[in-house]
Amino acid sequence: MLNLRFIQENPELVIEKLKKKNFDASEIVGEISELYKKKNEIQSSADQVKAEMNKLSKEIGQLFREGKQAEANVAKERTSVLKDSIKQLDEDFAKIDEQVFELQVQLPNIPCDLVPAGKTPEDNEIVKTGGEMVDLGENKLPHWELASKYDLIDFELGVKLTGAGFPVYKGKGSRLQRALINFFLNEAVEAGYLEIQPPLMVNEDSGFGTGQLPDKEGQMYHVTEDNLYLIPTAEVPVTNLYRDVIVDAKDLPIKNTAYSACFRREAGSYGKDVRGLNRLHQFDKVEVVQVAHPDKSYAILDEMVAHVEGLVQKLGLPYRILRLCGGDMSFTSALTYDFEVYSAAQEKWLEVSSVSNFESFQANRLKLRYRDEQTKKPVVAHTLNGSALALPRIVAALLENNQTADGIKVPEVLVPFCGFDTIN
RNA sequence: GGAGAGAUGGCAGAGUGGUCGAAUGCGGCGGUCUUGAAAACCGUUGAUCUUCACGGAUCCGGGGGUUCGAAUCCCUCUCUCUCCGCCA
Numbered sequence: 344m345l346n347l348r349f350i351q352e353n354p355e356l357v358i359e360k361l362k363k364k365n366f367d368a369s370e371i372v373g374e375i376s377e378l379y380k381k382k383n384e385i386q387s388s389a390d391q392v393k394a395e396m397n398k399l400s401k402e403i404g405q406l407f408r409e410g411k412q413a414e415a416n417v418a419k420e421r422t423s424v425l426k427d428s429i430k431q432l433d434e435d436f437a438k439i440d441e442q443v444f445e446l447q448v449q450l451p452n453i454p455c456d457l458v459p460a461g462k463t464p465e466d467n468e469i470v471k472t473g474g475e476m477v478d479l480g481e482n483k484l485p486h487w488e489l490a491s492k493y494d495l496i497d498f499e500l501g502v503k504l505t506g507a508g509f510p511v512y513k514g515k516g517s518r519l520q521r522a523l524i525n526f527f528l529n530e531a532v533e534a535g536y537l538e539i540q541p542p543l544m545v546n547e548d549s550g551f552g553t554g555q556l557p558d559k560e561g562q563m564y565h566v567t568e569d570n571l572y573l574i575p576t577a578e579v580p581v582t583n584l585y586r587d588v589i590v591d592a593k594d595l596p597i598k599n600t601a602y603s604a605c606f607r608r609e610a611g612s613y614g615k616d617v618r619g620l621n622r623l624h625q626f627d628k629v630e631v632v633q634v635a636h637p638d639k640s641y642a643i644l645d646e647m648v649a650h651v652e653g654l655v656q657k658l659g660l661p662y663r664i665l666r667l668c669g670g671d672m673s674f675t676s677a678l679t680y681d682f683e684v685y686s687a688a689q690e691k692w693l694e695v696s697s698v699s700n701f702e703s704f705q706a707n708r709l710k711l712r713y714r715d716e717q718t719k720k721p722v723v724a725h726t727l728n729g730s731a732l733a734l735p736r737i738v739a740a741l742l743e744n745n746q747t748a749d750g751i752k753v754p755e756v757l758v759p760f761c762g763f764d765t766i767n
Numbered sequence: 768g769g770a771g772a773g774a775u776g777g778c779a780g781a782g783u784g785g786u787c788g789a790a791u792g793c794g795g796c797g798g799u800c801u802u803g804a805a806a807a808c809c810g811u812u813g814a815u816c817u818u819c820a821c822g823g824a825u826c827c828g829g830g831g832g833u834u835c836g837a838a839u840c841c842c843u844c845u846c847u848c849u850c851c852g853c854c855a
Contacts, residue, residue: 386817390824397824400836404785407835415835422835589777589814710814719796721814 344707345450346723347443351379360453363460363669371446378446382439389432396425448557451674452704455641458678461668467681468668473652474661476685477744483688486739487619489746490516493766498619508609508617508624515766519741519753520627522761523734524602527629527654531600531731534650536631539601541580544571549583552709554675564606573606577630578728585634586709590724592716596643597634600731602627620735621693627734633727634711637703640725641678644700647729648680651696654732657756660740661685663692677702680729684736688743693736698729742766 350357354372361368399422406415459468490496495516501509512520532538550556550572555563564573574580581601590597605628609617616622631650635643648664655662667679682696703723706712712721745752750767758764 383817386824390817393825394823396835401785403835408785419835426835719812 344448344704345453346703346707347375347379347447350375350447350450357450357453361451363454363458364451364672365462365670366451368450371449375443375446378439378443382436382443385432385436385439389429389436392425392428392432396422396429399425452677452701454669454672454676455678455700455702457666458672459666459668462670463668464671466668467665467671469663470666470680471652471664472661473656473663474659474685476661477687479687479743479746482748483743484746485619485688486686486742489742489751490619493751495519495742495766496620506624508622510620510623515761515763516738518761518763519738519757519766520734522757523732523737524627524629525760526757527731528600528602530654530657531629531631531650534598536598536600539577539581539584539599541574541577541584541601541603543574543580543603543606545574545579545583546571548586549579552583552586553579553705554708555579558674561610562608564608574603575607576605576628576730577601577603578632581630581632582705582726582728583709585711585724585726587711589712589714589721590634592636592713595634595636595713595724596639599632600629601632602629605733620739621689623735629731631729631731634706634713635725635727636713637722637725640700640702640727644678644680644698644727647698647727647731651682651698651729651731655682655684655695658737658741658754660737660744661687662695673699675699675701675704677704682730682732684740686736686740686743688746689739693740695736695740696730696732698727700725700727 345357350372354376357372358368399418403415403418403422406412406418459466461467484492487496487498490498493515494513497511497513498507500511501507504511528538544566547556547570550563555572555575563575565571566573580603581599584599585597604625606625607623609622609624612622620626631647633643633647652662652664662682662684665681665683667676667681672679676699679697679699681694682698683692684695685691686693702725705726706723709726711724711726713724714720715722741754742751745754750765753761753764753766755764
C-alpha cells in the first residue's frame with residue numbers, strides 16, 4: 344500500500360502515475376486528502392484534551408497523597424467533561440482512520456517510469472528473445488499426449504483423487520519434477536540465496552502483508568475451520584518472514600529462495616488455457632525473494648532477471664522476456680518482467696516466471712524497515728521476488744520441444760539430478 | 768481432544784492502581800584504557816502519529832470495561848508453552 348503521507352503530499356502525482364495502470368485514482372485520492380485533514384484535526388484536539396486530562400489526573404493523585412480529599416473530589420468533577428470529550432474524539436478518530444485505511448488499500452502500486460503504457464498483454468514490451476526455436480515437423484505431440492504416451496503424468500487419476508488441475512506425476516515424470524526442483528534450488532543457493540522451507544499455509548496477517556488479502560481472497564484456498572490460507576506462492580510466507588522487522592542496513596540485500604507447492608483456485612479460468620499443464624490448481628515452484636535498500640532495488644531486479652534468464656538458457660528453451668504494460672501488471676508491482684518459453688507443439692508462449700519490484704508497497708503493509716546508517720532511523724525497505732522457476736509449463740515445453748521419434752531428450756543440466764537422459 | 772500456565776523493549780526478565788515507556792542483566796552503539804584486541808570502566812540505546820520547532824499524544828498480545836488515573840483490576844478473543852491422550 345502507498346504511504347499515506349506520500350499520497351497527501353503528492354496527490355496529483357499519484358493520480359497521474361496510476362493512469363498508466365488504467366486506474367482512475369482521482370476520487371479516492373481526493374477523499375483521502377479530505378479525510379486525512381479531518382483526521383489530523385481530530386487527533387490534535389484529542390491530544391490536547393488528553394494532555395489536560397493527564398495533567399489533571401496527576402494533580403488529583405498528588406492531592407490524595409497530601410490528604411486533601413475535598414480538593415481532590417472537586418478536581419474529579421472537572422474530569423467528567425474531559426472524559427466524554429475524549430471518548431467522542433477517540434470514536435470519531437477510529438472511524439475516520441478506518442475509512443482512510445479502506446481507501447488506502449484500494450490504491451494499486453505506482454508503476455515505475457519504465458513501464459510501457461497499455462491495457463492488454465498485447466501491449467507488453469518484448470525486451471529480449473533468446474534460445475533456439477525448434478521445428479518439430481508433422482508428428483509433434485502436445486505435452487499432455489506425451490505425458491500419457493510415456494506414462495509421466497496422469498490427469499484422470501488427479502481428477503479421481505481431487506479434481507481437475509491436480510495432476511498425478513509418475514515414474515520419470517515425477518523424477519523430472521524432483522530434478523527440476525533440485526536444479527533450481529541449487530542454482531539459487533549458488534547465486535547467494537538462503538534456502539528456506541516455509542509453511543504451506545499462512546494466516547490472515549501474512550495474506551495481507553504481501554497483498555493477497557483482502558482483495559484477492561477468492562484466488563486462495565481458505566481453510567475456514569482454522570482461518571488459514573494455502574499459499575498461492577512461496578512469496579507469501581517467505582516475504583512475511585520480515586513482517587514487523589527492522590533489519591540492519593548492512594544486512595541488505597536479504598536473499599531467500601524457497602521451493603513450495605503452490606495452490607491457486609484460478610476461479611474463472613476455462614477453455615484450452617487449462618489443458619494439460621498449462622494452468623493447474625496445484626503446482627511446484629522455486630521462488631526467489633529479496634529485501635533491498637531502496638537505492639539498489641532496480642539493480643537487484645536486473646540481477647534477478649539475469650538469474651532467471653540463466654535458468655531457461657541452461658535448460659535450452661527458447662524464451663522471451665517481456666516488460667509488462669501498465670494494464671497487465673499486478674496490483675502490487677511497480678515493474679514486472681515476465682518470462683515466456685515457447686512450447687513448440689502447442690505453438691504458443693507460456694509464462695514461466697514473473698519477476699517484480701514492489702518497491703515499498705509490500706514493505707509498507709509488512710512494516711518491513713531497515714535502520715538507516717546515518718540517521719539511525721527506520722526506513723521502509725523495498726521487496727522483490729520472482730519465480731525461478733514455475734515447473735509445469737517448463738515441463739510442458741521440455742516435453743514438447745525435446746520430443747524425437749526415439750523419445751524425449753532430457754537437458755544435460757538435469758541428467759545428474761534425475762539420473763536418465765531420455766524418456767522413452 | 769482433556770488439564771494447567773503464560774503473553775512486558777533486539778533478547779532474558781522485574782514490575783499487582785499514580786512519580787512506569789517501564790528496574791536489572793545481556794546484546795547494540797559511542798568513549799576511556801591498549802601497539803591492536805579482549806577485559807574493565809563511563810556514557811548511550813524502542814516504535815508510531817502530530818508539530819517548522821519546543822512540545823504533545825499513543826503503544827506492555829488484540830478488543831472492550833471499571834477508575835480522576837491501568838502494564839497492574841474485570842470481561843472477551845487470539846496465540847504460545849507444559850503435561851496427558853492420539854500420531855508422521
